[in-house]
Amino acid sequence: MRTKLIAANWKMYKTPDQTSEFFRNFLPLVSGHTRDEIAVCPPYIDIATAVQAAKESNVGIGAQNMYWEKEGAYTGEISTGMILAAGCKYVIIGHSERRQYFGETDDTVNKKLKVALDAGLIPIVCVGEVLEEREAGLTEDVLRRQCTNAFRGISAERAAKLVVAYEPVWAIGTGKTATPQIASDAHVVVRAEAGKAFGKQFAEDLRILYGGSVKPDNANALMSEEEIDGALVGGASLDPKSFAAIVKY
Numbered sequence: 001m002r003t004k005l006i007a008a009n010w011k012m013y014k015t016p017d018q019t020s021e022f023f024r025n026f027l028p029l030v031s032g033h034t035r036d037e038i039a040v041c042p043p044y045i046d047i048a049t050a051v052q053a054a055k056e057s058n059v060g061i062g063a064q065n066m067y068w069e070k071e072g073a074y075t076g077e078i079s080t081g082m083i084l085a086a087g088c089k090y091v092i093i094g095h096s097e098r099r100q101y102f103g104e105t106d107d108t109v110n111k112k113l114k115v116a117l118d119a120g121l122i123p124i125v126c127v128g129e130v131l132e133e134r135e136a137g138l139t140e141d142v143l144r145r146q147c148t149n150a151f152r153g154i155s156a157e158r159a160a161k162l163v164v165a166y167e168p169v170w171a172i173g174t175g176k177t178a179t180p181q182i183a184s185d186a187h188v189v190v191r192a193e194a195g196k197a198f199g200k201q202f203a204e205d206l207r208i209l210y211g212g213s214v215k216p217d218n219a220n221a222l223m224s225e226e227e228i229d230g231a232l233v234g235g236a237s238l239d240p241k242s243f244a245a246i247v248k249y
Contacts, residue, residue, distance in 0.1 A: 002207050004223065005163060005230035006247045007039040007124060008237030009064060009092060009211075010046075019046040022240050023053035029244035033058060036230065038247055039090050040237070044078060051087035062090025062124070065098060068111040080119035090122045092232075094150070096130075096169045106149035113150055113162075122161045124209065124232065125150050127190065131170035139168075140189050147193035156198035163207045164190055165232040171212030173234060180225045183210045187227035216245035223249045 014022065019042055030038060041062040042050050050061045063086075067077035083091060093116060094109035109125065116123040127146040129139045143166070151159070166186045168178050178186070187208045195203035210222055211232030222228055237243040 002205065002229045003037055004035070005037040005039060005124075005207055005209060007062065007090065007092075007165075007209065007230065007232050008041060008243055009095070009232055009234050010040070010042045010238060011064070011097070011234060012043060013238055014042060014046055016046050016049040019049045020053055022238075023050065023059075026240035026244060027054070027057050027059065029240060030058065030247050033247060036247060041090060041092055047083075047086045047088060060089040061087060062092065062122075063088050064092050064095070066091050066093070066112055066116060066121075068108075068115040080115055080121060083121065084119060088121070090124060091116050092124045092126065092165075094146075095126045096128055096167055096172060100169070106146055109146075109150050110152050110154075114154060114158075117154065117158055117161060120161075122163060124163045124165050126165045126167050126211070126232070128167040128169050128186075128212075134168065134170060139186065143186060143189045144193055147190055148197070151194070151197040154197070156202045159198055159202070163209065164194070165209040165211045166190055167211035167232060173213070175213055177213040177215075177218055177222075178210070180221050180228070183212075183222060184225045184227040187225075191227070214246060216242055216249075219246045219249035 039060045039062050041064050063083045070079055093112045098104040113123055129142040133142050171178050190208050191203045194206045207229040209230040209232045210228050214231045214233045215236045
């Protein structure tokens, strides 16, 4: 039985003070919740505050991005060592917004994934198609390409902590949500690619999250699908009551 992971991606929202306020309100709402794993991925500047606020709670903290070098003249970048030292457990890799606005490619996702796994972080690797690709019937081709390239050169043993998030780009921040069946079908493709790369048992154990306008009113239907092992939540995770309602779908 795969334990579901409900992860918040705050994107470029909240100051440290707002982060403290969020956790003051959120933690009592999910106290004692053990059915699912809970993670919050705030902006870098909020990580220390989030880690302190979530201390001794059932909520883990993650980063939204990382670089694949340990250190060096890479202005504006953050290494896995820094993320771990700050108290993070998770890191998001290859989010569609990173691919769309900041030049992330399948190759850079692969580099980051290798380093994140070697550092002991739980990487949440994002894959998904844009609207034009879906309308052209290319969804499966896109998912296969992204997964094949992301998993390249990684053994099943090395990939043990891997989590994948399917996020149809056309459903992110648009209010549109993939139906549970659309999401489930995509997860089947991702799981098949994981089977090719890492073996059947690994694929059966792999957690594949859904991301794309997840809200309290659709969370239960999505999470009821056997193929969906949790959610990567954007806008709805910014409000403590809304995110708690999703966690408790």
